[in-house]
Structure formats: structure tokens, C-alpha cells
Amino acid sequence: MGKALIPPDGGHVESINLREALEERYLAYALSTIMGRALPDARDGLKPVHRRILYGMHLLRLDPNSAFKKSAKIVGDVMGSFHPHGDQSIYDALVRLAQDFSSRYPLVDGQGNFGNIDGDGAAAYRYTEARMTEVAQMLLEGIDEDAIDFRENYSGDLKEPVVLPASIPNLLANGTSGIAVGMATSIPPHNIAELCDASLALIKNPDATAEDLVQYVQGPDLPTGGIIVDTRAQITEAYRTGKGGFRVRARWHVEDQGRGTYQIVVTEIPYQVQKSRLIEKIAELIQTRKVPLLADVRDESAEDIRVVLEPRARTVDAALLMESLFKLTELESRISLNMNVLSKGIVPKVMNLSEVLREWLEHRREVLVRRSAFRLAQIKHRLEVLEGYLVAYLNLDEVIRIIRYEDEPKQELIKTFSLTDLQAESILNMRLRSLRKLEEFEIRSEHEKLSAEMAEIEALLGSEDKQWKTVAWQIKEVRKTFGPETPLGKRRTGFADAPEHDVEDIQQSMIEREPITVVVSEKGWIRALKGHVSDYTTLTFKTDDGLKMAFHAETTDKLLVFSTGGKFYTLGADKLPGGRGHGEPIRLMVDMDNAQDIVTVFVHKPGRKLLLASTDGRGFIVPETEVIANTRKGKQVLNVDGTEEARICVEAAGDLVAIIGQNRKFLVFPAEQVPEMTRGKGVRLQRYKDGGPADVRMFSTADGLTWMDSSGRSYTRTAEELKPWIAERGQAGRLPPDKFPKTNSFGTPPLK
Structure with missing residues (x-):
């Protein structure tokens, strides 16, 4: 083997460092990709392939008023004279320049099937025909008057333009996207009239910043319309840095069907979204019941887009339904902005709005x-x-x-x-x-x-x-x-603030509303039975376990779990395990300490207030919205030390508080003496020598206090009858009224 590597007489072996050789060759490849393929020139906004297509059409005299020529002829000429790459890549670029849903100001006038917004491709180039549009002619204006430099083509027998004269700011007007080596570019289309206004302002004041120019360039103007829902500050920041993105939503309106029914009609979809795929996705969400508010989707599009959405019922809030669809589908999409372009056709750099326009000027x-x-x-x-x-x-x-x-x-x-x-x-x-x-x-x-x-x-x-x-x-x-009053120049994309819908409401709208019965066992296992069950005697539990509580709810509800550690946890009723087995331990569904137990579980009602109390008789009132936990870790609300535990959580509705201790001492005091807090230990509700509170209720003076004994009989005492027990908060109290249950419990449900 060694002898075979020795060159014949007269030759010599040259050692090359492999790393240096690879770096040199890879760098050459990267540069050729950046400059010769993927990044546009800041001056005319074109990549080499597009520039060569337009110049090839210019040589073929395919002006807007001339007859069409076969796309195969154009592709062949461009490939043979200027662009020695695959014919398909040239034709794809040509097709894109002709599609009015891809290019804001099409540069090619196509005749035949050039594809559609559903994602169908164009016909083969032997079938289609093309010529230049007037916009393309404006890019070439003056090309035969020594306006720009020419260079030799790849074979050295012809000349091709280095850049086009570009009498319109095409880089921003039509936008572009490309992936090079180690860098990429993405520029959405803009409105030429707005770009002209910004350019004129820049000529008047050459020091104008991107922030100054944003008052003229409001934002992208996309071929397919839609609505941008970003704030002015976000849009300004994107243009100031040359990097960012825009949230674009479909344009929709409600059509009244009479008799109180309606349907939603989508007339514009976000840029670069395929309509057929979008409708397939919505149909799939309906089938999998991910959007229970929606009943059906139909595509009634002809020349214009018309996608019809039918709500499940006339009572469905149209805005809420659309918000849930914006979250789940491409009816809302993000258009990125990365103005990474070739400055003077040589240096790749990210430019901001004023730099890009200055380069064109x-x-x-x-x-x-x-x-x-x-x-x-x-x-x-x-x-x-x-x-x-x-x-x-x-x-x-x-x-x-x-x-x-x-x-x-x-x-x-x-x-x-x-x-x-x-x-x-x-x-x-x-x-x-x-x-x-x-x-x-x-x-x-x-x-x-x-x-x-x-x-x-x-x-x-x-x-x-x-x-x-x-x-x-x-x-x-x-x-x-291209003024705002012209058909081509009229702005298509609008601006709006995204409607302020509660995230909770949107999430709720994605859950199908069904009645369930929540069952919690003594050992803290939870499950959800379908429907509202009233007979709990048939429920089965694990050995040494039994029923702690059961209540009716709906799948759209939120459940609040209060632990002996004074923490609240939040569970989605739709995510509870089914009722076939014994369910799952709550402490596995949230991050609850093994040493802690469950005080109560109940359905969250936003406007309500809760009275919390610990085993040492301290407590306070807290608004229920303040106890919702957004993570598995829960939210610490009632602080407890050492051996103390949280014991009581009842509804805080009324002007009087009735409390009974384990020592069977009963006390009534005004509710105003209990502070409202979001977290803490609270104040002393009742004083004990030993033990702690057994039960607490709040009631109104007008209704009186009701309790229930073990036999199910209820007793009500008026505020007048309870006068002997009414005193200041923190006192020891006295033995309860006649007929009060020996269990030291009010018996009525603490949370309804």
C-alpha cells in the first residue's frame, strides 16, 4: 500500500492539514450559499435566481403588453444562460413570483394553473405561460442605460446584471425568506405606498430612526390580508432591531341566520397557511371533541375565501369560540421578521427599517x-x-x-x-x-x-x-x-388589539361540558363518576377506606383542595380519573406532603369568600379567587407552625360567625372582627384551655343560624335567641343552645 502512494518520477507528495482543507472548502461553500443563493440583496430585494428570471424575461421581451411565452422556454433560457441549477428550482421561483397569495406585488403574470392557496402545486412548465408584470418592469427600468453593473455569467460568454435598478423598494414590498449556512432571512411583504412615505421622510431627515419611520410603515401588509394583533410597542421594537415577529389572525365576522342562530365566516386567513390543511385540522378537532363549542366546518370558497364555522348552540359566545380556535389552529400564526440581507450585495448583516430603506435610497x-x-x-x-x-x-x-x-x-x-x-x-x-x-x-x-x-x-x-x-x-x-386608492396598493392587512378574554374562559371553552359526581375517599383518593349520582351506598372503596365526601360538578369546573398544611391546590374536573376503579390519590396529582391530609375538596366559585381556621383557633377570611394555585406545588394561604394544622374551610357569607370548640363551648361574634387577608395566621377566633375549634359557620342576622342533627332534623335559632352567646371575638364562649348536636358539628354543608 505504501509503495502505491509514491508518485511517479517527477511528482512530489504535498501534505495538507485536513482541518484547514475542510475549513477552507466549507467556508467557500458557505459564502457561495449566502451570496449566491439564499440571501437577498438589500438594494433590489432579489436573490440571484429571481434576478436572473426577470432579466431572462427582459431579454425575451416578455413585457406586460407582449404575448405570453411558455414557462418551459423561460426556464430553459434562464438555466442555459445564467442559472446552471435544476430546472425545477427555477420554475418554483417563477411560480412563486406569479402567485398573488404568495407575492404582495406579483412580478410575473401567469397564464394557466399556477397553484392555489389550498396548497395544490402549479402545472408542469410545458403547460403554463408567463410574462412580466408592470411591477417587474419598474424593477428593470433603466437597465439598458448603464444604470447598474453587469458581470460575466457562469460560462463567460454573456453578461448578467449584478443588481436591478429597482425603482420600487422591493425588499420590503414583496418580502423574502431563505436559509443559508449559519444564517437565515425572513421578511414579510409591506405596503409600497407606506414604504414610499417612509423613504420621503428619510430623504427629508437622513437621521430618522426606525422609531420615527414606524409612524409611516404601520406593519406588514400581507397578500392574504388578516389582522395583526401585536401592540405598537412590539411592532416598533421589531423594526428597531430588524428581528422579531408578528401575530396574524384570520379575519372573521358573524352572519345572522335568523331565529337567534348564527354562523361564523372566515374571509381571510394568515399568510402562508394552506387553507385545506387548516380546515382538516379544524375538522379533526371537532372529531376529537377538542373544541366542544364548534359543531361543523365547511369550505364555501370560490374566488374569495369563505370558511364557515357552525357553533354547537346559539348561546355559544362567538368571540370565545374563535379565541379557542386561534389557540389550537393556524387561524392565528406567527410571521417572523429577520432582516438579514446583503448590504451593497456583499456583506450579510441584520438591518433595521431605516438602514434597509437608506440602502435602497x-x-x-x-x-x-x-x-x-x-x-x-x-x-x-x-x-x-x-x-x-x-x-x-x-x-x-x-x-x-x-x-x-x-x-x-x-x-x-x-x-x-x-x-x-x-x-x-x-x-x-x-x-x-x-x-x-x-x-x-x-x-x-x-x-x-x-x-x-x-x-x-x-x-x-x-x-x-x-x-x-x-x-x-x-x-x-x-x-x-401604488396609492391606497388603487386596487393593488390598498392595504389588505388590518390591525387590532387581541380581545381581552380570560385565559380560564378560553380553556373552559375547549372542554366539553358534562355532569359528573366527584367522590373523595377518607384516604384521599379521588374519582369522577359520569352524571349526577345521588345514591352513594353502591360506591366501593379499597380496604380500610371509605367515603369522605361526594358532590355534583361539571367537567368545566375547577376543584379546590385544602390540605392540613394550609395549602390550596387546583384540579381540573375534566382531568379527574374515571369512576370505574378507585381513582387516584390526590397527593400524586399535586405535590402534597405525605404527612399532610385533606381538609376538604369543593367546586371553585369565583365571587365567593372563604373563612379558614387552624387547630389553635386562629383564622381569617380570604377571597376564593386568591387561593387558586397555578402549579402542582399549590398555594400557601393559612400559615401553620409545628403541631398546628389547618382544620376548617367554610363559606364566608353573613355578618355573624358561630364557632363551637371541641370542648363544647359555643361563641357567636360579628364577622367584621375577622380580617380579610390573602395569606397569614389570622386572628384568634375562640380561646381554649385545650383542644381547638370543632366547627364554624357564618350566617346573617336576618336568616338566623341553622344546624342539623344526626337524624337529619334541622333547627334554626334567630339572632335574638342567640343573644346570650354573642360576645367579642377570642372569648371562650359557653355551652351551646338546646338541641345542639353532641357531635359538635353544625351538620349543614360547609360549602354548597
Whole structure:
């Protein structure tokens, strides 16, 4: 093997560091991808493939007024002359330029099947035909007037443009996206009229920042419309940094069907979302009952989009239904902004709004200067010729004699009349029929006009201020073409604040509402039986376990669990284990300490208040909304120390508090003496020598206090009858009224 590697005589072995070789080659590949394929030029907003397609169509004279040509012809010419890559990649780029749902201002006018918003592809290029649009012509305006540089194509036998003159700010107008090596770009389309306004403001004030320009460029203007629901601050920040994103929602309205029924109609969907996939997703959510508020979805689209959503019932809140769909489907999508472009066509960098527009304006000024210089050269050439014609007219007989009789007429003309080579050549090339037109007036008139134009151009080239004024005039003309009142220039994407819907409401709307019976065992196991069960004697439990509590609820409810550690935990009723088995331990569903037990479980009612008490007789009132826990860890509300535990959680409704201790001492005091807090130990409700509170109720003076004995009989005592027991908070109390249960419990449910 070793001998085989030795080169023949005259050769030599060169050692190459593998790492350096790979770095060098990979860097070359990365640069070619960044500059030659994936990133757009900041000046004309085009990648090489798009620029070559437009230039190829220009050479084929496919102007907006010309006849269409087969896409296969265009693809073939572009591939053969400028873009030696796959024909499919060229055709895909061509198709995208023609789709009015992909490009805000299409550059290609397509005839035939160019795909649709449902995601169907275009027909093969042998079937479709294309030509340029007027917008594309504006990008090429002045290309034959030395406005831009040309470079050799890949084979060196033709020239291709380095950049297009671009009389519109195409980078932002049509947007672009691309993935290079180590960097990517994503720019959504914008409104040309707004970009023109921002550009004019930038010419007036070259120091204008992105924040200043956002008052003109409100945000993206997407081909498919929709509504952007970001705040002005978020939009401004995205344009200030050149990186960010926009939340775009579908546009919808409610159609009244009569008799109180309605349907929702979606007329615009977010940019780059395939309608067919979107409808499939919604249908799938209906089947899996993820959106119980929705009954059906239909696609009634023709030329315009019309997706019909039928609510489950007439009572369904349309806004809430749409909020749940925005969360679950692409009816709301995020459009990213990453203005990573090639500055001057060479340096890749992330630019902000003012930098991108400034780059385009500098390019427009350079194009103006170059086109003016080109026109100036043409004028000078023509003036030289006209001056020669004037000499010929004034000395016509002598000129004719020289041409007829002299052997070297050209040299003789130059010598006799002090003409230049060009003037002599022009006179000699004149047709005889032109002699009758060679009137001095016409020659002098054209000479004067051209001289005046030359003076204007020279003044323009000599004054930067005049150049910017001309660029501003050109931009104003573009704005007229794409003004807000024109069909193409009218803004399609609107702005709105996302409706303030409670996250809880939205989550609830995604749960199908069904009646359930929640069963909690003594050992803290929980399950949910379907329907509202009233007979609990048939329930089975594990050995040494029994029924602690059971209550009716619905799958959309939230359950609150209060532990002896003074913590509240939140469970979704829809997530409870089914009633076939024994359920699951609550302490496994939340992060509850093994040493702690469950005081109570109940259905959350937002407006309610709770009275909490611990084993040492301390307590306070807390609004129920303050005890909701958003995590498995729960929320500490009642603080307990050492051997103390949370014991009581009852509804706080009324102006009096009745408390009975384990020592069978009974006390009634005003509810206003108990503070309302969100967390703490609370105040002493009743004083004990030993033991603690057995039960507490709050009641109103008007209704009196009701309790129930073990036989199910209820007794009510008025506030007047309870006067002997009414005292200040924190006292020891006295033995309870007659017929009070020996269990030291009020017997009535603490939380209904």
C-alpha cells in the first residue's frame, strides 16, 4: 500500500492539514450559499435566481403588453444562460413570483394553473405561460442605460446584471425568506405606498430612526390580508432591531341566520397557511371533541375565501369560540421578521427599517447618477452630429462638391470645415432624402432643446441636493401608482388589539361540558363518576377506606383542595380519573406532603369568600379567587407552625360567625372582627384551655343560624335567641343552645 502512494518520477507528495482543507472548502461553500443563493440583496430585494428570471424575461421581451411565452422556454433560457441549477428550482421561483397569495406585488403574470392557496402545486412548465408584470418592469427600468453593473455569467460568454435598478423598494414590498449556512432571512411583504412615505421622510431627515419611520410603515401588509394583533410597542421594537415577529389572525365576522342562530365566516386567513390543511385540522378537532363549542366546518370558497364555522348552540359566545380556535389552529400564526440581507450585495448583516430603506435610497441615487451620465453622453454625441449637419447645411454646395470629386472626402471635409471624425462620418452617412429636411430651423431647434437638457443634467450631476430632490420626485410617482386608492396598493392587512378574554374562559371553552359526581375517599383518593349520582351506598372503596365526601360538578369546573398544611391546590374536573376503579390519590396529582391530609375538596366559585381556621383557633377570611394555585406545588394561604394544622374551610357569607370548640363551648361574634387577608395566621377566633375549634359557620342576622342533627332534623335559632352567646371575638364562649348536636358539628354543608 505504501509503495502505491509514491508518485511517479517527477511528482512530489504535498501534505495538507485536513482541518484547514475542510475549513477552507466549507467556508467557500458557505459564502457561495449566502451570496449566491439564499440571501437577498438589500438594494433590489432579489436573490440571484429571481434576478436572473426577470432579466431572462427582459431579454425575451416578455413585457406586460407582449404575448405570453411558455414557462418551459423561460426556464430553459434562464438555466442555459445564467442559472446552471435544476430546472425545477427555477420554475418554483417563477411560480412563486406569479402567485398573488404568495407575492404582495406579483412580478410575473401567469397564464394557466399556477397553484392555489389550498396548497395544490402549479402545472408542469410545458403547460403554463408567463410574462412580466408592470411591477417587474419598474424593477428593470433603466437597465439598458448603464444604470447598474453587469458581470460575466457562469460560462463567460454573456453578461448578467449584478443588481436591478429597482425603482420600487422591493425588499420590503414583496418580502423574502431563505436559509443559508449559519444564517437565515425572513421578511414579510409591506405596503409600497407606506414604504414610499417612509423613504420621503428619510430623504427629508437622513437621521430618522426606525422609531420615527414606524409612524409611516404601520406593519406588514400581507397578500392574504388578516389582522395583526401585536401592540405598537412590539411592532416598533421589531423594526428597531430588524428581528422579531408578528401575530396574524384570520379575519372573521358573524352572519345572522335568523331565529337567534348564527354562523361564523372566515374571509381571510394568515399568510402562508394552506387553507385545506387548516380546515382538516379544524375538522379533526371537532372529531376529537377538542373544541366542544364548534359543531361543523365547511369550505364555501370560490374566488374569495369563505370558511364557515357552525357553533354547537346559539348561546355559544362567538368571540370565545374563535379565541379557542386561534389557540389550537393556524387561524392565528406567527410571521417572523429577520432582516438579514446583503448590504451593497456583499456583506450579510441584520438591518433595521431605516438602514434597509437608506440602502435602497442610496442605490436609487446611484442609478439616477449613472442614467443621467449615460443620457449626457448620448446628448453630447447628438449635439456633435447636429453641429456637423449645420455646417453641411450652410455649405451644402461645397460639401456636395467634395463628396463628388475628392478622393478622400472624409479627410477633406475635416480639413475644410474643421469637423471631428464623428461629424464627417455623419455627413457622409446622410441619405440624399435627408437633404431636403436639413433646414437650419429644425437643426437649431433640436440643438437648443438638447443643450438645455444637457445643462439640466450637468446641474443635476453637480448637486447632491438636486439628485435627492429628483429621487424624491421619482418616489412620489411610484406612490401615485401604488396609492391606497388603487386596487393593488390598498392595504389588505388590518390591525387590532387581541380581545381581552380570560385565559380560564378560553380553556373552559375547549372542554366539553358534562355532569359528573366527584367522590373523595377518607384516604384521599379521588374519582369522577359520569352524571349526577345521588345514591352513594353502591360506591366501593379499597380496604380500610371509605367515603369522605361526594358532590355534583361539571367537567368545566375547577376543584379546590385544602390540605392540613394550609395549602390550596387546583384540579381540573375534566382531568379527574374515571369512576370505574378507585381513582387516584390526590397527593400524586399535586405535590402534597405525605404527612399532610385533606381538609376538604369543593367546586371553585369565583365571587365567593372563604373563612379558614387552624387547630389553635386562629383564622381569617380570604377571597376564593386568591387561593387558586397555578402549579402542582399549590398555594400557601393559612400559615401553620409545628403541631398546628389547618382544620376548617367554610363559606364566608353573613355578618355573624358561630364557632363551637371541641370542648363544647359555643361563641357567636360579628364577622367584621375577622380580617380579610390573602395569606397569614389570622386572628384568634375562640380561646381554649385545650383542644381547638370543632366547627364554624357564618350566617346573617336576618336568616338566623341553622344546624342539623344526626337524624337529619334541622333547627334554626334567630339572632335574638342567640343573644346570650354573642360576645367579642377570642372569648371562650359557653355551652351551646338546646338541641345542639353532641357531635359538635353544625351538620349543614360547609360549602354548597
